Amino acid sequence: MHKNSPGSAEKAPRRRPGRIRRIALPYLLLLPALFLELLVHLVPMVIGIVMSFKELTQFYIRDWGTAPWSGFDNYKVSVDFDAPVGQDLLHSFFVTVVFTILSVSFCWLIGTAAAVYMQDNFRGRGILRALFLVPYALPVYAAxxxxxxxxxxxxxxxNHVLHDQLHITSKPSFWLIGDNSFYALLIVHVWKGWPFAFLIVMAGLQNIPKELYEAAALDGAGMVQQLRRITLPSLRPVNQVLVLVLFLWTFNDFNTPYVLFGKAAPEAADLISVHIYQASFVTWNFGTGSAMSVLLLLFLLVVTGVYLALTSRGRRTADV
Amino acid sequence: MSSPSSPMAPPRSFIWSRRIFLTLLTGFVLLPVYVMVSSSLKPLADVMGKFRWLPSGLTIRPYIDIWSTVPLARYFVNSLVVAGAATVLSVVIAVFSAYAVSRYSFRGKRVFTVTVLSTQMFPGILFLLPLFLIYVNIGNATGIALFGSRGGLILTYLTFSLPFSIWMLIGYFDSVPRDLDEAALVDGCGPLGALFRVVVPAAIPGIVAVAVYAFMTAWGEVLFASVMTNDTTRTLAVGLQGYSTLNDVYWNQIMAASLVVSVPVVAGFLLLQRYLVAGLTAGAVK
Structure with missing residues (x-):
């Protein structure tokens, strides 16, 4: 059916290599992506898992293959919540969970509200939309x-506004050290992250047929009812992916805390990626760092699996 | 795109709540932008003392000094080369993969898409050190310098944008009618001819969107840039921190430099954002 060149019908014997090529073609097309994913993601992941079973300290880093096997020691140290290393990891984990829940909720809420408010056309909508995307477009470090x-x-x-101008605080506060650093991190992260939710929800809204709203309006449904009966249900598949992506990006985020606090994150804002980075590169204990990374990956896998199972009821997922 | 979603005019309360919400949000979004722009034009004394909403005098001095305080031009070129190359390669590779998944049925298709997508959830910290070791070992074995080179960074960054790009383009290619490339095949194009003459032109918005995403990803990455570069290959993500390690923190210069490195991506993004929305609408969120 698919001829490779005009007149190939006359060259019947050459059909066979054509078919082989057709079977091989999709694999050839996938080859570059597959090779790079293997090189940069999958092989390093396997090595990372192997490293987590080794006693990999600075003495062995030049030739990590010679590091002695240590069984589950690295894991035991990581989850021994009575000892300092395990305690710190657990603390960092809880900080990250709370931070992620808050950040994802705010990003989703603000993004969805803005997208819904801007569904109708009004003067200046185009400019506002461009403006709202600026935090997302800015490079993380610059922002x-x-x-x-x-x-x-x-x-x-x-501090100038809160203390000097509004007199809310009795003395200037520290924002990048101490307990306040959690709120500073949250504000920055939401500021940078909500436009992504806005962008995705905005795109999702454009796929809702206008006729649905017209029919609902004729039936006398108000704005709130239209929102509850049409907009939100139609956005469900979009939200399913959006919330998952926001969750994974937030939970794994390294860039924001790293630029905000430098190499030493304050305890209150000790996100897990920075924590593991410090556990590996500051103490040069790469075996334990790897074990922590593997535990993090397992946690993310379980959460993602449960999340998809809970939210996919009746959804066709055969293509993804 | 600009037609109202409801035939009735929205109620007054809705208009007012919209005005309040959008005004507050605009303030929140613009505050740092204002700080960045205004502080970059302030004399040093203004940013050393208490914060001032208005500069005591305007100066373009910070924009001149940033180039000599740290080798900003070199970082800029490095970022441009790395992000540019990563974008081109990532888009081409994603187009091939998405075409294969969208148009062919073959064994292992589901495994491929699930595997590629799941790499998106890997914490970068998990493969940072192994990747570093792999690059060093490849360098020792073959002489191809990946660690510390721009090439290594390009390879790394292009895989960061690859999963999202492939996923988005699959959706986009699926929305291009199959009849079109069948017709091209009948007309005598090979499968690649059909891809580049029919499918790619029809999917330009999606491809532009993916390119924007890939460029932004590479331009903004910090973790791998801070471990995998040296003095000559350092990118802006790391180089910008050079301003604050000095004894005096030149905040006006930091703000000027931040603005300068942001302009290319923000301008590009805002020019092309309608493609991103169109691409997301037709592809990813469908």
């Missing part, structure tokens, strides 16, 4: 460094 300046104790905008 976060600006927040670092705003959160400075002596010359930052936040």
């Amino acid at each position: 976060v460094i600006t927040w670092v300046f705003m959160f400075q104790h002596d010359n930052g905008l936040v």
Whole structure:
């Protein structure tokens, strides 16, 4: 049926290589992606798992293959919640869970509200839409460094407004160390992340047929009812993916805390990626760091699996 | 795109709540942008002392000094080369993969898509050190310098955007009618001819969207850039931190440099964002 060149019908014997080529073609097309995914993601992941079973300290880092096997020791140390290493990991885990739940909720809420409010056309909508995407478009380090300046104790905008102008605080607060650092991180992360939710929900809204709203309006449904009966149900498949992606990105985020706090994250904002980075590179204990990474991956796999099972009821997932 | 979703005019309460919400949100979004722009034009004394909403005087001095305080031009070129190359390669590879998944049925298709997509959830920290070891070993064995080179960073970054790009383009290619490429095949194009003459032109918005995403990913990455580069290959993500390690923190210069490195991506993004929305609408969120 699919001829490779005009007149190939006359060359019947050449059909066979054509068919072989057709069977091989999809694999050839996938080859570059497959090779790179193997090189950069899958093989390193396997090596990472192997490393987590080794006693990989700075003495062995030049030739990591010679590091002695240590069985489950690295895992035992990581989850021994009575000892300092395990305690710190558990603390970091809880901080990350709370941070992720709050950040994803705010990003989703603000993004969805903005997208729904901007579903109708009004003057300046185009400009506002472009404006709202600016935090997402800004490179992380440029955006976060600006927040670092705003959160400075002596010359930052936040303390100037809260203390000097509004007199809410009795003395200037520290934002990048101590307990406040959690809120600073949350604000920066939501500021940077909500436009992504906005973008996706906005795209999802464009796929809802207008006729649905017209029919609902004729039936006398108000704005709130239209939102509850049409908009939100239609967005369900979009939200399913959006929330998962937001969750994974937030939980794994390294860039924001790393630029905001530098190499030493304060305890209150000790996200798990930075924690593992420090456990590996500051103490040069790569075996334990790897074990922590593997535990993190397992946790994410379980959460993703449960999430997809719970939200996919009746959805066709054969293609993804 | 611009037609109202309801034939009735929205109630007054809705309009007011919209005004309030969008005004507050605009303030939240613009605050750091204002700080960045205004501080980049302030004399040093203004950013050393208490924060001032308005500069005591405007100066373009920070924009001149940023180039000599740290080798910003070199970082800029490095980021441009790395992000540019990663984008081109990532888009081409994603187009091939998405075409295979969208148009062919073959064994292992589901395994491929699930595997590629699941790499998106890998914590970067898990494969940072192994990847570093692999690059060093490849360098020792073959002489191809991947660690510390721009090539290694390009390879790494292009795989970061690959899963999302493939996923989005599969959706996009699926929405291009099959009849079109069947017709091209009948007309004598090979499968690749059909891909580049029919499917790709019909999917341009999706491809532009994917390119924007890939460029932004590479331009903004910090973790791998901080471990896998050296003095000559350092990118902006790491280089920008050079301003704050000095004894005096030149906040006006930091803000000027942040603005300068943001302009290419933000401008590009805003110019092409309608493609991103169109691409997402037709592809990913369908």
